[in-house]
Amino acid sequence: MLDQPHVPLTVMAQLTQGSFALDVSWQGDCRLLGLFGPSGSGKTTLLEVIAGLRRPRHARIVVSDRVLVDTATGTHTHVRDRGIGYAPQDAALFPHLDVRGNITYGAGRGGSAPLDGLLRMLEIEPLIDRPIQGLSGGERQRVALARALASSPSLLLLDEPLSAVDVPLRRRILELLGSWIAEAGIPAIHVSHDEADLRVAADQIVVMSDGRLVGQA
Amino acid sequence: MISGELLSILQLTVVVALAATLAMLPPGVALAWWLARSRSWLKAPVETLVTLPLVLPPVATGFLLLRLLGRRGWFGALLDRAGIDIIFTWKALVIAMVVMGLPLVVRSARAGFEQGTRRFEQMAETLGAGPLRVFLTISLPLARRSVLAGALLGFSRALGEFGASMVIAGSIPGETRTVALAMYGFLETGRDHDAATLAVASLVIAFVAVWISNRLVRERA
Numbered sequence: 549m550l551d552q553p554h555v556p557l558t559v560m561a562q563l564t565q566g567s568f569a570l571d572v573s574w575q576g577d578c579r580l581l582g583l584f585g586p587s588g589s590g591k592t593t594l595l596e597v598i599a600g601l602r603r604p605r606h607a608r609i610v611v612s613d614r615v616l617v618d619t620a621t622g623t624h625t626h627v628r629d630r631g632i633g634y635a636p637q638d639a640a641l642f643p644h645l646d647v648r649g650n651i652t653y654g655a656g657r658g659g660s661a662p663l664d665g666l667l668r669m670l671e672i673e674p675l676i677d678r679p680i681q682g683l684s685g686g687e688r689q690r691v692a693l694a695r696a697l698a699s700s701p702s703l704l705l706l707d708e709p710l711s712a713v714d715v716p717l718r719r720r721i722l723e724l725l726g727s728w729i730a731e732a733g734i735p736a737i738h739v740s741h742d743e744a745d746l747r748v749a750a751d752q753i754v755v756m757s758d759g760r761l762v763g764q765a
Numbered sequence: 766m767i768s769g770e771l772l773s774i775l776q777l778t779v780v781v782a783l784a785a786t787l788a789m790l791p792p793g794v795a796l797a798w799w800l801a802r803s804r805s806w807l808k809a810p811v812e813t814l815v816t817l818p819l820v821l822p823p824v825a826t827g828f829l830l831l832r833l834l835g836r837r838g839w840f841g842a843l844l845d846r847a848g849i850d851i852i853f854t855w856k857a858l859v860i861a862m863v864v865m866g867l868p869l870v871v872r873s874a875r876a877g878f879e880q881g882t883r884r885f886e887q888m889a890e891t892l893g894a895g896p897l898r899v900f901l902t903i904s905l906p907l908a909r910r911s912v913l914a915g916a917l918l919g920f921s922r923a924l925g926e927f928g929a930s931m932v933i934a935g936s937i938p939g940e941t942r943t944v945a946l947a948m949y950g951f952l953e954t955g956r957d958h959d960a961a962t963l964a965v966a967s968l969v970i971a972f973v974a975v976w977i978s979n980r981l982v983r984e985r986a
Binding site: 599600601626627628629630631632633634636640642643644653654656695699 | 884885887888889890891892893894895902903906907
C-alpha cells in the first residue's frame with residue numbers, strides 16, 4: 549500500500565463569508581491527507597471550495613497536473629467537470645432514489661468502481677434495494693461514501709464521512725478505505741474533528757483553526 | 766339529470782381546460798425553475814409580467830391578447846398570412862386559459878424548486894451530471910408535488926375562465942362555449958335551472974382539484 553505513488557496537490561484559497569475568513573495555503577504530495585480541527589474552523593468550507601460549491605475570492609487548486617481553479621488566470625472548472633467524489637457529513641442522499649440509485653448515480657462518469665467490493669467494504673450489501681427513508685444516520689453516511697467512491701473520482705473529499713457510525717465499525721471501514729484509496733491511486737482529503745480517526749489511514753495530518761492551517765499533527 | 770346540451774358543454778370545458786393545462790406546464794415549469802435559480806436583472810420584470818394576469822381585469826388581458834393575436838394584431842397578422850386563424854376558435858380559448866392559469870403553475874412550481882432541491886442538485890453536479898440530467902433526474906422529481914399542485918390550480922383556473930375567453934373566443938356553441946360562458950348566457954335568457962346545474966357541476970370539479978392540490982402542498986411541507 550505504501551508503494552503507491554502520492555499525488556501532487558496544491559490548495560490555496562481565500563474566501564470571506566460574513567465575519568469568517570478562510571485563508572489556506574498547502575502544497576505537497578498526498579495520498580490521504582487528514583484535515584483536523586474543531587467545529588467552525590473552516591474544514592467543510594475548504595472542501596466545498598475544492599469541490600466548486602463555493603466561489604473563493606482568490607484561489608489556486610491543482611490536483612496532479614490538472615488546474616481546477618486559478619483565479620489569477622481566470623480558470624474555473626465547473627463542478628461537474630472536476631471529477632470530485634464528495635461525501636458530505638449530512639450524506640445529502642437523493643431522497644427519491646433508493647440506495648442503488650444513489651450509489652450508481654455518478655457511475656456513468658466512466659470506468660466505475662466494482663460495486664460489489666464497495667458494498668462489502670462498507671457493509672451495506674443488505675441495504676442495496678432499500679429506500680433512503682428507512683436508513684439510520686450511519687447507514688446513510690456509508691451509502692454517501694459508496695456513492696462518492698463509485699463515481700471514479702480523481703479526488704475524494706470526505707467530510708466526517710463516518711461520524712454517525714459506531715467506533716468499531718468506523719475504524720474497521722477506515723482501515724479498508726485507506727487500502728482502497730491507496731490501491732485506486734486516488735488522492736483523498738479526509739476531514740474529521742477526531743484525530744484518532746485520521747490516524748487510522750491518513751499519511752499526513754494538517755491542523756486547521758479559524759480558517760487557517762496552523763500546523764501538522 | 767343533466768341534459769345532453771349541458772353534458773357537451775361540460776365535456777368541452779374539461780377537454781379544453783386539460784389541453785390548456787398540458788400547454789401551460791412546459792413554459793410554467795421552465796419559468797419557475799429559472800425564477801428559482803436565476804440572479805439575472807431580468808428576473809424581477811419577468812416575475813412581474815408572469816404575475817400580471819392574476820391582478821389585471823381578465824377582460825383587459827383578453828383585450829391585450831386580441832391586440833396581439835387579432836388579424837390586425839402584432840402577431841396575428843403574421844398568423845393570418847400563414848392561413849392560421851386563432852380568434853373566436855377553440856385555440857383562442859386554450860390561449861386565454863393558458864395565460865390566466867400560467868401564474869398559478871409558476872408560483873407553485875417555483876416554491877417546489879426553492880424548497881431544498883439546491884443541495885441535491887449540487888451533489889448531482891459533483892457526480893458529473895450536466896444541467897439537463899440534473900433537472901430531469903433531481904430537480905423535477907423532487908419538485909413534482911409542487912408542479913402537480915400548480916397544474917391542478919391552473920386546471921381549476923382554466924375551468925372557470927370567463928373574461929379573457931369572452932373577448933378572444935366568444936361563446937360559440939360546440940366550439941368555444943365553456944361552462945362559465947354558457948352559465949352567463951343561461952342567466953341572461955332566464956334558464957336559471959341550467960345555470961344552477963352547471964354551477965354545481967363546476968363546483969364539484971373545482972372542489973376536487975383544489976382539495977388534491979392542497980393535499981399535495983401539505984405533503985410537500
